[in-house]
Amino acid sequence: MIELKVLWAALLAYVVAGSIGIVAVLLRRRPERIILALIVLGLLLHTWSIALRWERLGHGPYITMFEILTSNVWSMMLAFAIAYWRIPPIRPSAAVVMPVLFIVMGWLLMTNPGEGHLPPTYHTVWLYIHIGFGKVFFGATLVALAVSGVILARGTAYGASRFERLPDDKRLSELSFRCMAIGFVFETLMLIAGAIWAQDAWGRYWAWDPLETWAFLTWLVLAFSLHARFTLKLSPRAGSLLVLAVFVVAFLTFFGVPFISTTPHKGAV
Amino acid sequence: MHAWIARLASLKLTLFILIALGAGILMSYAEWMSGTWALAVPLALFALNLMAAVASKPAFRRQKALLIFHLGLIAIVLLLVAGRLTYLKGSVELSEGEEFDGQLTSFEAGPWHWWNLGRVHFSNEGFRIAYAPGVVRDKTRNMVRYADAEGREQHAEIGDQQPLVLSGYRFYTSPNKGFAPTFFWQPASGGPASLGTVHLPSYPLNEYKQAREWQLPGTGIRVWTMLQFDEVILKQDGPSEFRLPREHKVVVHIGDLRRELQPGDAIELPQGRLVYDGLRTWMGYAVFYDWTIHWMLVVCMITVAALGWHLWRKFSARPWDA
Numbered sequence: 001m002i003e004l005k006v007l008w009a010a011l012l013a014y015v016v017a018g019s020i021g022i023v024a025v026l027l028r029r030r031p032e033r034i035i036l037a038l039i040v041l042g043l044l045l046h047t048w049s050i051a052l053r054w055e056r057l058g059h060g061p062y063i064t065m066f067e068i069l070t071s072n073v074w075s076m077m078l079a080f081a082i083a084y085w086r087i088p089p090i091r092p093s094a095a096v097v098m099p100v101l102f103i104v105m106g107w108l109l110m111t112n113p114g115e116g117h118l119p120p121t122y123h124t125v126w127l128y129i130h131i132g133f134g135k136v137f138f139g140a141t142l143v144a145l146a147v148s149g150v151i152l153a154r155g156t157a158y159g160a161s162r163f164e165r166l167p168d169d170k171r172l173s174e175l176s177f178r179c180m181a182i183g184f185v186f187e188t189l190m191l192i193a194g195a196i197w198a199q200d201a202w203g204r205y206w207a208w209d210p211l212e213t214w215a216f217l218t219w220l221v222l223a224f225s226l227h228a229r230f231t232l233k234l235s236p237r238a239g240s241l242l243v244l245a246v247f248v249v250a251f252l253t254f255f256g257v258p259f260i261s262t263t264p265h266k267g268a269v
Numbered sequence: 270m271h272a273w274i275a276r277l278a279s280l281k282l283t284l285f286i287l288i289a290l291g292a293g294i295l296m297s298y299a300e301w302m303s304g305t306w307a308l309a310v311p312l313a314l315f316a317l318n319l320m321a322a323v324a325s326k327p328a329f330r331r332q333k334a335l336l337i338f339h340l341g342l343i344a345i346v347l348l349l350v351a352g353r354l355t356y357l358k359g360s361v362e363l364s365e366g367e368e369f370d371g372q373l374t375s376f377e378a379g380p381w382h383w384w385n386l387g388r389v390h391f392s393n394e395g396f397r398i399a400y401a402p403g404v405v406r407d408k409t410r411n412m413v414r415y416a417d418a419e420g421r422e423q424h425a426e427i428g429d430q431q432p433l434v435l436s437g438y439r440f441y442t443s444p445n446k447g448f449a450p451t452f453f454w455q456p457a458s459g460g461p462a463s464l465g466t467v468h469l470p471s472y473p474l475n476e477y478k479q480a481r482e483w484q485l486p487g488t489g490i491r492v493w494t495m496l497q498f499d500e501v502i503l504k505q506d507g508p509s510e511f512r513l514p515r516e517h518k519v520v521v522h523i524g525d526l527r528r529e530l531q532p533g534d535a536i537e538l539p540q541g542r543l544v545y546d547g548l549r550t551w552m553g554y555a556v557f558y559d560w561t562i563h564w565m566l567v568v569c570m571i572t573v574a575a576l577g578w579h580l581w582r583k584f585s586a587r588p589w590d591a
Contacts, residue, residue, distance in 0.1 A: 089590065117405045120429040167590050175589040181580050188573045196566065200430045203441035203555040204358070205562060213298050217291055224287045231280040 013042030018098030079139025096149030148240035173236035341572025391415035445553030
């Protein structure tokens with residue numbers, strides 16, 4: 001199937017870009033234009049693959065685990081590519097974030113690419129709005145993770161020497177905080193759009209189903225991390241640990257709940 | 270008094286409350302404690318903490334967007350309380366052609382729910398449900414007839430994304446639906462004849478359990494009824510649609526008496542005459558009432574807009590790497 005071959009080509013471009021990014025940090029080089037070009041190439045191929053599947057099945061990538069993984073790899077790569085392009089000083093943080101994306105890509109390759117049935121409750125514009133806000137949230141959190149990972153890596157002498165050319169921890173922590181704040185706004189919008197969809201689709205705006213529960217827990221952890229930052233005057237390192245905690249909970253929500261539950265939203269199937 | 274408010278307004282208390290709320294959700298999710306208390310106590314504390322903070326922290330007077338965001342959070346908690354006190358969630362089953370009489374099959378309601386269901390009138394005019402290969406339910410189209418606020422008769426199609434909303438009550442079609450054999454019962458005593466339907470277990474979920482026991486009105490006689498048909502209604506290997514079988518029979522057991530009935534067949538009993546009228550469908554509706562949902566949406570949008578405005582002003586005032 002051509003869409004799978006195009007997807008593999010896209011993943012290959014991402015992996016080569018990420019590998020160059022990791023090696024560049026280890027060797028203290030900055031081949032940033034090559035990395036950005038490979039990421040953009042990967043995104044173009046990935047977009048083509050998703051478009052081919054969308055055209056073939058008549059619905060977007062949001063039903064099966066394969067579709068959830070491929071669309072989230074795409075949106076995470078897009079978010080990081082925008083940050084990579086627009087914020088040059090943080091480009092070496094690709095060495096931190098790409099291994100996380102490699103894990104998701106490996107998971108994607110092991111997942112059955114078969115098709116699923118589009119439930120009748122998915123025929124609504126609120127689905128796209130809900131998913132779109134969620135992707136912006138997760139993308140912003142990923143960029144925050146990249147920056148926070150640099151702060152944490154600098155806790156060792158080796159990490160400090162490899163990331164010495166990036167801005168200092170205080171500034172990186174401020175950038176991370178801003179990404180988390182943007183993520184908080186979009187996570188809130190995601191919950192609101194999801195509630196509107198749920199009210200029309202299943203006759204309730206909130207029912208504490210597994211995905212709703214974990215999405216709200218993510219919101220709480222995010223709210224806690226933002227509030228703790230200025231209440232407790234956290235150090236950049238402590239703030240980074242909270243960003244890591246938010247990312248872990250968000251990752252479990254986005255990928256863990258759909259993985260272990262056949263009906264993450266009650267009534268969705 | 271002021272010291273007390275200052276303590277209640279503590280930002281560190283906010284952190285503790287957020288942890289308590291998260292813990293409450295997890296404990297309720299794991300069914301270790303009642304969801305009501307696990308959420309109500311932290312949320313009540315949260316509202317008090319926010320109100321005290323808004324009343325005592327000068328930052329809120331300087332930053333209007335931040336003030337609106339926190340007032341919005343308080344309003345959301347208050348609306349949640351109002352919603353839980355007055356909500357209604359229930360279900361009702363209606364046969365094809367049957368009118369809703371205000372009675373629900375099951376429900377849960379807040380203690381202050383004002384029962385207006387008696388004012389709600391609509392009838393189920395039948396439905397069409399498409400099925401994808403593999404007997405996967407697809408679009409539901411349910412025709413309903415109802416009286417609008419002026420008492421005029423109206424027709425509408427509901428299903429999937431589209432509920433019927435009457436007097437604030439929202440009626441949603443559900444996956445719960447099936448076949449309903451219809452009977453006339455004419456008592457030997459000469460009383461009025463009654464028409465009734467037997468809602469067989471949901472189809473296709475209970476495809477091989479299409480039987481139910483019921484009681485003849487005004488008697489203690491138990492009637493066991495089973496629907497039998499041979500044809501395949503919903504196909505595994507192609508698209509199909511929920512419909513009545515073209516040919517069927519109804520098997521009835523009353524004590525030792527066993528009869529197989531076609532539409533129009535009757536059973537004579539000492540207590541009266543039971544006539545099998547024919548087969549219909551029934552639809553299960555989920556019923557929802559919560560007057561706060563529109564207010565909640567408005568407040569949520571204002572709250573998140575205020576948060577976005579506050580963050581925009583804060584971040585645009587100084588670059589991150591300044």
